[in-house]
Amino acid sequence: MPKMSGGRAAVEALRANGVDTVFGLIGSATMELFDALYDAPDIRFVGVRDERTGTHMADGYARASGKAGVIIAGQNGPGVTNLVTGIAQARAAYSPVVALAGALASGHVHRDAFQEVDQMALFHPITKKTYHANAAARVPELVNEAFRTALSPRRGPVLVNLPRDVLAGEAEFDAIRPSGIERLGAALRGDAGHIAEAARLLQGAERPLIVGGGGLKSERGQKAVLGLAEALGVPVAMAPGHGDALPFDHRLNAGQVGPRGNDVASRLAREADVILALGTRLGFNSTFYSYDNVNPDAKIVQVEIEPTALGRFFPAEVAIWGDAAAVADELRAACGPCDGGRAWLERFLSDRAAYLEAREQTADPHRTPIGPETMFKALRDVAPADAIYTMDAGTLCLQATEKLNYRTVPALFTPLDFGLVGFSFGCGLGVKLACPDRPVISLHGDGGFAMGAAELATAVEQGINTVTVVMNNQCWGAEKAYQRDFFGQRYIGADLRNPPFDELARLYGAHGIRVEAPGDLPDALREALGCGKPAVVDVMMDPDALYSFRRDSFAHRAKA
Structure with missing residues (x-):
């Protein structure tokens, strides 16, 4: 192959590994890499508004597709530190995310340079492995190692640090080959x-x-x-x-x-x-x-x-x-x-x-504000059989996981053991790109949705038509439940004031619907599923319908 830059070699390595979708946010440290992506029409670049939510997209894409999800943090320092929460989330979920991270120029390391941080040390505890490229000639090798590590059992996230001088440097390469991870042997059988x-x-x-x-x-x-x-x-x-x-x-x-x-x-x-x-x-x-x-x-x-x-x-x-x-x-x-x-x-x-019958009977179609069981029954009644759900953490989403019907595998993506609030919307966008023919419904509380709402711009720009249901109870529900049940209703920091999320959605160019009456829920969900645009359904939920899941953690405060 002809001489090429490290940035172009990185893109050729992605191509060799069959990558067709990349999430990322551009930065000056990785301009050679992004310039090479410009010449790669077979790789869809999804530009995000925040590296954290972009990593959730890559995580959702990976879990739904079974392939590696790729996220590029274009800027060393703050661009890369924004990955931390998303990478830690992927680690807890054993999700094969490959992160390509812009890194400080090699000659500036340990000089308190602009945007300097020890990225190797930062990511070591939250990845399966963190690599550092020290020469352009080694970029394809390390990208391949990242794919092999991420996709081998047990799967998990990997980060490759790419210094700006390495991406700008040139080298002569032999043919850039895939990692070979897809040719691993048959499944491990028991003794x-x-x-x-x-x-x-x-x-x-x-x-x-x-x-x-x-x-x-x-x-x-x-x-x-x-x-x-x-x-x-x-x-x-x-x-x-x-x-x-x-x-x-x-x-x-x-x-x-x-x-x-x-x-x-x-x-x-x-x-x-x-x-x-x-x-x-x-x-x-x-x-x-x-x-x-x-x-x-x-x-x-x-x-x-x-x-x-x-x-x-x-x-x-x-x-x-x-x-x-x-x-x-x-x-x-x-x-x-x-x-x-x-x-x-x-x-x-x-x-x-008997349990399933009782689950149907607990929904109250006349209760206002809307109760959780009514919300969940509407989803069960309206959602297509092949619907995929993504969930956030929080009291309402924890209740939802056992109240919905998952008929087509896979159909449920949650933060799992990391318990991350702000995960669901970004994850849903990645899942939709992996499964474009299936409806994707992302459930959030109002606090969690606000964390990633800027990605509405990404959804509209990219035509990623998920439905986001905001279960809006105007509070951090899990924490408010603990303050109610164990701390004498001494509420601090628990209540939220939000913009109208349906109006916010429309400002971004998405479809927005506000629901206050339980009888309006089924039609609102059908409208959102059929609108042909990213949609947000802002549902006014009962703020008192809270549940303390971790009662074990506060047993010492329980009254006899």
Whole structure:
């Protein structure tokens, strides 16, 4: 290949790795890279208003597509530090985000130069690995290493620092080849002895339960786990945030488990005598690390692609290092029906049907301001079967995760263990670009939506037609609930004054709708879904409909 700049070599490396969408914000440190993107019509550049929300877009794109999401922070210093929250979020979600970061010119390092910060040290704790290019000739090599690292199990974010002199420098390159990550070998299968022991435990159980997690969802393992569940006759619960790992309407789908799940699935975990944990750490959101949420006498069979997760929080009777879907297939071949669990299964099916019926009945179509259950029922009734939902953190979104129906996998993207407010809108834009033919509905509280509202400009400019539902209760709901329930209603910093978000949307060129009456919700949602533009539905929610999720954290303040 002819001599080229480091910036052009970076773009050629992206091309070689099949990248067709890049998010970013330009800056003077990376002008050679952006100039090369100008000559790459096969790569769509999505210019964002803030590097944090751009990283959420790359995160959503990665999780929805199964490919790496790419974000460029064009400016060293402040441009790169703006990535921190988004990269930490991606790390918590095991999301393969590749960040290309402008960096200080090599000769200015350690001189208190303009916009100098130690970017290697800053990102080391929140990435799988952070690389630094010290010569133009090494740029493609390091970009390839970033893709290999981000996409290899367990996946996660990677950052490549690209000094401005390296991007401007020239070198002669051999043919720039892809990383080869797509040619990794077959899924890791379980040890034969462990498979046999796990099959024995499952078939002998009287109260068996499968708990699926992100490992099933990220590898699209629903067919494997459903095949196993059907062969055994065992209910399947999901870790919170992964309620879409199985289609909602499958009879064995118990929904999400644990203190942030539903009562039926959570009872199963507290009473099961054998738990098969497939692709899940049994971590904080599923268990609060407490035997209050897991039967202490249960025999746990845990399957994880990350060996350090095996038995980490709860001792495993059988620990299987392997790919969740591949091991589920192996277990299916080794197992027959779980005859001793028939009564357990019948009780589950009855309880689940009653739970879903009660969920429908709790919505009050006449309650004003609008209650959460009414909001969620309207979404269940109106949203198409292939709808994708993105969620923020916060009290209303935490309630929503178990109140919606996820029929087409994948369909739910949340901040997971990072609990990030301000995530959903940006994530939804990235998800929509990965899945352009599916409707994407992003749920936010009013505080969280305001954090990223400037990306309305990005949505309009790029024609990314998501629907954002702002559940507007004029407060930071989770914190206000704690102040109400545990701090004697001593409210400080909890209440918010917002602009009319429907009007704000229209000022940006998007479609805006305000909803105050519950009867108007279904038509407003249909209008937003069909308007052919980015849409914001500003729903006036009951400010008193708050719930304290982390009651365990404030038990010391609870009154006897």
